[in-house]
Amino acid sequence: xxxxxxKSATNEAAQQAGDAVAIGVLxxxxxxxxxxxxxxxxxxxxxxxxxxxxxxxRFAAMMVIHNNPGITQVALSRAIARDKSSITPLIQELQRLxxxxxxxxxxxxxxTTLRLTAAGERMLADxxxxxxxxxxxxxxxxxDKKRELIALLRQIAEALT
Amino acid sequence: xxxxxxKSATNEAAQQAGDAVAIGVLxxxxxxxxxxxxxxxxxxxxxxxxxxxxxxxRFAAMMVIHNNPGITQVALSRAIARDKSSITPLIQELQRLxxxxxxxxxxxxxxTTLRLTAAGERMLADxxxxxxxxxxxxxxxxxDKKRELIALLRQIAEALT
DNA sequence: TATTGTTATACTCTATAACTATA
DNA sequence: TATAGTTATAGAGTATAACAATA
Numbered sequence: 001x002x003x004x005x006x007k008s009a010t011n012e013a014a015q016q017a018g019d020a021v022a023i024g025v026l027x028x029x030x031x032x033x034x035x036x037x038x039x040x041x042x043x044x045x046x047x048x049x050x051x052x053x054x055x056x057x058r059f060a061a062m063m064v065i066h067n068n069p070g071i072t073q074v075a076l077s078r079a080i081a082r083d084k085s086s087i088t089p090l091i092q093e094l095q096r097l098x099x100x101x102x103x104x105x106x107x108x109x110x111x112t113t114l115r116l117t118a119a120g121e122r123m124l125a126d127x128x129x130x131x132x133x134x135x136x137x138x139x140x141x142x143x144d145k146k147r148e149l150i151a152l153l154r155q156i157a158e159a160l161t
Numbered sequence: 162x163x164x165x166x167x168k169s170a171t172n173e174a175a176q177q178a179g180d181a182v183a184i185g186v187l188x189x190x191x192x193x194x195x196x197x198x199x200x201x202x203x204x205x206x207x208x209x210x211x212x213x214x215x216x217x218x219r220f221a222a223m224m225v226i227h228n229n230p231g232i233t234q235v236a237l238s239r240a241i242a243r244d245k246s247s248i249t250p251l252i253q254e255l256q257r258l259x260x261x262x263x264x265x266x267x268x269x270x271x272x273t274t275l276r277l278t279a280a281g282e283r284m285l286a287d288x289x290x291x292x293x294x295x296x297x298x299x300x301x302x303x304x305d306k307k308r309e310l311i312a313l314l315r316q317i318a319e320a321l322t
Numbered sequence: 323t324a325t326t327g328t329t330a331t332a333c334t335c336t337a338t339a340a341c342t343a344t345a
Numbered sequence: 346t347a348t349a350g351t352t353a354t355a356g357a358g359t360a361t362a363a364c365a366a367t368a
Contacts, residue, residue: 021237021240023225023240025224025289026221029292030202030303030310030314031202032292033310033314035202036314036315036318037315038199039318040242040321040322055334060196063184063186068182074348081200083338085336085350086336088351089335108344109345110343110349111348111350137321138321140320141313141316141320141321145309146191150189152310153191154194154197155303160298216358218357234327244359244360244361246327246328246360247358247360266326269326270326270368271326272326273326324368325367325368326368327364328363329364329365330362330364335359336356337355338354340351340352340353341352343349344347344350
């Protein structure tokens with residue numbers, strides 16, 4: 001746990017002058033960089049997507065519903081790795097906005113099936129534009145490493161879930 | 162926005178049977194994978210670090226203080242990219258746990274300087290053990306790509322901040 | 323005038339547990 | 346007995362705005 005650079009009473013002055021702070025061993029931890037990169041990406045997306053209704057969480061849910069029309073709430077909850085009780089308010093909100101319709105399943109009367117409305121599809125297309133614009137920013141940063149990077153991130157998500 | 166796989170009334174049955182859901186274009190978005198990988202990593206860390214006081218946020222703050230003794234609250238807030246008003250309760254909590262000491266700056270009477278206590282240093286060493294164990298899990302997944310991956314994540318964080 | 327840190331306040335996201343209605 | 350979805354509730358974590366003290 002030895003620190004990397006000399007520290008002393010003069011350090012405070014450096015901090016106050018706005019110097020870069022030392023992050024030490026954190027710099028070698030993949031988990032830390034994952035956190036930093038995600039945080040920056042998340043904020044940039046929220047910042048640029050103008051419409052405050054277009055949070056990353058809702059976007060992911062709508063995308064899953066779009067790609068799996070008729071999906072049930074529990075299946076959706078598994079797909080986006082959230083508890084089913086977290087899905088209820090999310091879906092209610094999307095329904096309130098007229099983006100999703102819920103229909104009782106004909107097969108299992110406990111279940112509700114989900115579909116995007118026409119407005120939902122339009123909103124999703126719009127969201128996707130923002131997401132793609134956002135991703136182009138990322139593309140510009142990672143260049144031809146994109147495929148490889150995605151593959152690594154996917155492996156991480158799978159291995160740790 | 163065409164979907165990738167055939168969808169129909171039979172889809173719901175597939176969902177109910179627990180089939181993997183289609184995520185569509187999301188799969189090509191770096192931002193999405195960043196979210197998934199971070200989410201999985203974050204949860205795994207919280208799950209494995211036994212001690213519930215060792216949240217990633219506190220860990221990062223303690224690490225920055227360790228590496229920059231005498232840092233002020235505002236400088237810390239910049240270092241971990243949070244508003245200064247979010248730092249107050251965080252530091253109060255660390256102080257309550259006896260992990261951090263606050264001293265008025267002799268130079269600027271508006272400022273407070275932060276340092277880890279001996280207990281704070283011990284706790285940090287412990288935290289670091291957990292973080293490293295966690296990172297070894299990640300290492301096992303990414304193998305010799307680690308350096309490159311970290312470099313890419315750092316570039317992303319820097320470009321988007 | 324600008325900055326440091328605190329407070330008041332509120333919002334988002336999420337989870338656990340208990341419930342109902344079905345299976 | 347087990348599962349789908351809802352509700353009640355609570356806890357992190359964060360931000361904005363306004364403020365007092367100080368620069």
